[in-house]
Amino acid sequence: MAVVAPSPERTRIENLERLWAARPGLLGWLTTVDHKKIGLLYFWTTLVFFAAGGVEALLMRTQLATANERLVGPETFDQLMTMHGVTMIFFFIIPITTGAFGNYLVPLMIGARDMAFPRLNALSYWLFLGAGMFMYSSFLIHQAPNAGWFDYVPLALRQYNGGLNVDFYALGLIFTTVAATIGALNLIVTIFKLRAPGMSWNRMPLFCFAMLAASLSLVFALPALTADCIFLELQRKLGFHFFDQAHGGDPLLWQHLFWIFGHPEVYIIVLPAFGIATSIIPTFARHKMVAFPLVAMAELLVAFIGFGVWAHHMFATGLTSTTLVFFAAASMMVVIPSTIQIYAWLMTVNIGTPEFRAPLMFIGGFILFFVIGGLSGIMFAAIPFDQATTDTYFVVAHFHFIIFGAAVFPVLGGIYYWFPKVTGRMYDERLAQLSFWLTFAGTTLTFFPMHIVGLLGMTRRIYTYDGGLGWDAYNLIETIGGYVLATGLLLIAFNIVRSYRRNVPAGRDPFRGGTLEWTTTSPPPHYNFAVIPTVTSPYPNWDEPDREEDLRKLARGDLVLDQGHETPESTVNDAWPSAVAEMPPESPWPILAAATVTVAFFLLLTQHYATAGAFFVLTVLAAAGWNAHEPEEATG
Amino acid sequence: MTTVTLPVRHAHAKGWWGMVVFVATEATLFGTLVGTYVYLRFQNAHWPPEQLPLPPVLTPTMLTVALVATSVPMHVASRSVSEGRRVRAWWALVVALAVQVVYLVWQVHDYVHAIDVYPPSGSAWASVYVTILGADHAHVLVGVLLTTWFVLRIRTRLTRYRAVGVQATAFYWHAVNTITIAVLAVQLSPHL
Numbered sequence: 001m002a003v004v005a006p007s008p009e010r011t012r013i014e015n016l017e018r019l020w021a022a023r024p025g026l027l028g029w030l031t032t033v034d035h036k037k038i039g040l041l042y043f044w045t046t047l048v049f050f051a052a053g054g055v056e057a058l059l060m061r062t063q064l065a066t067a068n069e070r071l072v073g074p075e076t077f078d079q080l081m082t083m084h085g086v087t088m089i090f091f092f093i094i095p096i097t098t099g100a101f102g103n104y105l106v107p108l109m110i111g112a113r114d115m116a117f118p119r120l121n122a123l124s125y126w127l128f129l130g131a132g133m134f135m136y137s138s139f140l141i142h143q144a145p146n147a148g149w150f151d152y153v154p155l156a157l158r159q160y161n162g163g164l165n166v167d168f169y170a171l172g173l174i175f176t177t178v179a180a181t182i183g184a185l186n187l188i189v190t191i192f193k194l195r196a197p198g199m200s201w202n203r204m205p206l207f208c209f210a211m212l213a214a215s216l217s218l219v220f221a222l223p224a225l226t227a228d229c230i231f232l233e234l235q236r237k238l239g240f241h242f243f244d245q246a247h248g249g250d251p252l253l254w255q256h257l258f259w260i261f262g263h264p265e266v267y268i269i270v271l272p273a274f275g276i277a278t279s280i281i282p283t284f285a286r287h288k289m290v291a292f293p294l295v296a297m298a299e300l301l302v303a304f305i306g307f308g309v310w311a312h313h314m315f316a317t318g319l320t321s322t323t324l325v326f327f328a329a330a331s332m333m334v335v336i337p338s339t340i341q342i343y344a345w346l347m348t349v350n351i352g353t354p355e356f357r358a359p360l361m362f363i364g365g366f367i368l369f370f371v372i373g374g375l376s377g378i379m380f381a382a383i384p385f386d387q388a389t390t391d392t393y394f395v396v397a398h399f400h401f402i403i404f405g406a407a408v409f410p411v412l413g414g415i416y417y418w419f420p421k422v423t424g425r426m427y428d429e430r431l432a433q434l435s436f437w438l439t440f441a442g443t444t445l446t447f448f449p450m451h452i453v454g455l456l457g458m459t460r461r462i463y464t465y466d467g468g469l470g471w472d473a474y475n476l477i478e479t480i481g482g483y484v485l486a487t488g489l490l491l492i493a494f495n496i497v498r499s500y501r502r503n504v505p506a507g508r509d510p511f512r513g514g515t516l517e518w519t520t521t522s523p524p525p526h527y528n529f530a531v532i533p534t535v536t537s538p539y540p541n542w543d544e545p546d547r548e549e550d551l552r553k554l555a556r557g558d559l560v561l562d563q564g565h566e567t568p569e570s571t572v573n574d575a576w577p578s579a580v581a582e583m584p585p586e587s588p589w590p591i592l593a594a595a596t597v598t599v600a601f602f603l604l605l606t607q608h609y610a611t612a613g614a615f616f617v618l619t620v621l622a623a624a625g626w627n628a629h630e631p632e633e634a635t636g
Numbered sequence: 637m638t639t640v641t642l643p644v645r646h647a648h649a650k651g652w653w654g655m656v657v658f659v660a661t662e663a664t665l666f667g668t669l670v671g672t673y674v675y676l677r678f679q680n681a682h683w684p685p686e687q688l689p690l691p692p693v694l695t696p697t698m699l700t701v702a703l704v705a706t707s708v709p710m711h712v713a714s715r716s717v718s719e720g721r722r723v724r725a726w727w728a729l730v731v732a733l734a735v736q737v738v739y740l741v742w743q744v745h746d747y748v749h750a751i752d753v754y755p756p757s758g759s760a761w762a763s764v765y766v767t768i769l770g771a772d773h774a775h776v777l778v779g780v781l782l783t784t785w786f787v788l789r790i791r792t793r794l795t796r797y798r799a800v801g802v803q804a805t806a807f808y809w810h811a812v813n814t815i816t817i818a819v820l821a822v823q824l825s826p827h828l
Contacts, residue, residue, distance in 0.1 A: 189657060
């Protein structure tokens with residue numbers, strides 16, 4: 001808000017600057033509770049995991065480039081394959097969408113000064129980091145998880161998998177589900193309770209609807225995975241029986257519980273991508289989203305239907321045909337909300353005046369890949385087709401079009417789109433468009449031929465194959481595509497670093513975006529908004545009278561809240577102010593609590609249960625220390 | 637502390653909503669556990685296995701009744717803090733805590749015994765049984781810690797922050813008591 005300020009405004013802004021000032025240096029980062037800094041921590045950490053998962057993928061693609069390659073052996077290949085899946089899903093895409101984008105953008109989009117529970121937010125990041133280090137430490141002793149990302153029993157049982165590999169998997173996932181649940185809880189309550197005055201549900205940005213849908217899915221889907229992994233650890237370590245028929249268990253129980261989590265997980269991955277698309281499209285099409293309420297409902301509906309389709313991952317396991325037909329029908333139902341959104345995106349571009357800059361180009365790629373992946377997805381809902389192609393590369397092609405093409409492309413577009421907001425600097429448009437064409441070509445070259453080799457009979461998860469089966473050329477193309485894709489991704493990283501150093505100022509609102517994050521400075525101040533904005537439409541930045549009113553409010557001191565470290569709370573449905581919440585200051589307890597949990601998980605891994613228990617007691621003490629700091633209030 | 641210039645509508649605080657979402661995810665966890673019990677029940681001809689004694693009826697039922705009764709003082713505490721009646725809220729919490737602690741100690745004692753009688757390494761039934769009971773007791777333990785915390789906190793002073801904490805804790809207890817009834821139903825189901 002760069003106004004030539006007479007003194008009352010100046011004083012209020014100085015008050016805010018002083019109240020929200022951040023501790024400088026490393027200690028500031030370790031104890032931060034600022035959603036923007038936590039969002040950036042998430043962002044850089046997930047990029048490191050993305051790079052690790054990418055290297056694993058390239059090693060596998062290099063191994064599969066030609067027949068009978070000898071780069072890695074079968075045991076290493078199994079570990080690479082499992083860790084590639086686990087990393088990309090649990091340590092890249094969930095945390096970069098909900099953790100980085102959600103954390104950074106949701107409070108800015110709803111006009112709040114922070115997340116609902118800032119310290120819990122920090123805890124969720126540090127737990128996530130601990131879980132990631134826990135999982136990756138398995139490589140140090142060459143015992144990384146090796147039973148595939150869905151870790152089917154009986155292969156994952158101790159009789160068939162005696163090392164620590166699967167223990168790293170099960171404990172690491174229990175660990176990371178705790179972090180993800182806390183993050184999702186925080187996003188839900190933030191969206192429920194901290195929306196700016198006037199931002200009733202029908203005026204909330206579609207990005208926040210997508211984050212809400214993904215967070216609700218996380219909260220209700222993760223317990224199934226947690227329980228499943230607890231069962232597996234109890235069976236592996238303490239001799240319980242859940243998954244072995246000899247003592248009354250059932251191996252299919254693992255699959256049911258895994259996919260009760262696993263299918264909602266697909267929408268958890270792709271919903272934030274929808275949210276990013278619905279942010280970028282209106283900005284560059286210069287037109288409000290077509291069918292706004294339908295798209296909002298469709299986002300929630302996708303998340304809901306996602307809970308009723310899990311057994312379509314199990315068509316080849318011998319369930320009764322009645323069951324299969326039910327799940328096939330439910331799976332086809334997902335087409336409806338997905339199609340609503342695709343048409344709404346296309347129509348918005350169609351009736352707007354689109355300007356094809358890099359972010360919108362990535363969304364274009366996303367829509368194309370989503371349609372291709374969706375079409376092969378509908379094919380799997382036909383049970384006979386699924387049974388014929390299950391465990392072939394056709395499946396690999398399908399889900400990579402969805403979780404790379406459809407989920408990651410909007411994230412890449414989103415990185416460019418919000419880069420000016422986060423840094424205050426402009427990216428290089430020419431390099432950005434080049435990086436789009438490279439990643440687009442790379443994705444197509446890598447994953448499209450997989451459909452064909454899949455239909456030719458190449459099965460998933462094999463570490464090598466014989467020549468002369470008609471697979472060689474396709475595999476070589478895929479590997480070349482993989483390297484093209486990696487080049488494109490590196491170019492994006494290069495563009496970010498170079499643009500940051502070149503320091504071309506971007507200004508407050510370079511793209512004329514519609515949502516509230518564009519009303520504040522780039523980068524936003526620690527307190528986000530000098531005045532808590534009042535909202536009368538879903539695109540408040542396009543409502544100029546309202547924003548001029550904000551400036552007058554700053555002069556009057558209305559909704560500035562410059563007497564304390566505060567943000568307003570509002571009612572859930574119509575976002576009417578209900579209270580002023582004092583926000584906590586920086587705190588060392590989240591990182592300390594997460595450290596005790598991390599140590600405890602290593603002790604569980606090595607079966608030092610009593611010592612692990614002692615560390616969990618320390619976690620409880622850290623929670624007490626955390627809660628001992630309270631807002632200053634008058635005695636009630 | 638800013639005084640609000642806008643007209644304010646009463647609503648539940650964000651801390652209370654946080655507890656609602658937390659309870660939702662924990663309830664889903666128990667749904668998964670009970671679902672597993674029922675699923676495995678239909679994979680087995682004898683559930684529990686024939687050679688095992690049936691689980692006890694009387695003690696867990698009486699204990700559960702006592703625990704569920706603590707919802708009353710917890711509710712009183714929740715109402716009292718919203719009316720600013722600190723002393724009344726404190727006594728309600730103390731009464732609830734006494735019963736909750738007795739419940740937990742008694743149940744943990746019986747639990748150790750149950751692991752002996754129904755070794756989880758012997759059958760899937762015992763594995764699920766022991767896991768569900770253990771998960772329930774762990775949630776009671778968390779509740780006991782929360783109640784203890786607020787007994788200590790509101791002994792001398794009540795603030796809005798602490799009042800929200802007491803209300804969230806009361807909500808947690810209502811949820812845990814409901815879950816305990818479901819767990820009791822699982823425990824009693826072999827007698828049906």
